[in-house]
Amino acid sequence: MPRYDFRCRSCGATFELNRPMARANDPATCPEGHPDTVKLLSTVAVTGTGASAPAPAGGGGGGGCCGGGCCG
Numbered sequence: 738m739p740r741y742d743f744r745c746r747s748c749g750a751t752f753e754l755n756r757p758m759a760r761a762n763d764p765a766t767c768p769e770g771h772p773d774t775v776k777l778l779s780t781v782a783v784t785g786t787g788a789s790a791p792a793p794a795g796g797g798g799g800g801g802c803c804g805g806g807c808c809g
């Protein structure tokens with residue numbers, strides 16, 4: 738179940754809630770009881786979505802020892 742971070746605009750407290758994605762946009766109540774909260778964007782660990790980081794671009798470039806003919 739994804740976790741959502743919320744921040745209370747009344748007291749500034751941040752808290753986390755575990756809730757189904759279907760209820761991601763439901764209003765959350767601060768632990769102190771304040772209803773004025775906003776949902777924060779955070780990294781949500783959801784199994785099934787394979788988000789892979791782009792591979793670093795390798796390859797030869799100019800300069801260096803083997804680029805100028807000094808290795809021959």
Ligand SMILES: [Zn+2]
Nearest residue numbers: 745748767771
């Ligand atoms: Zn609060």
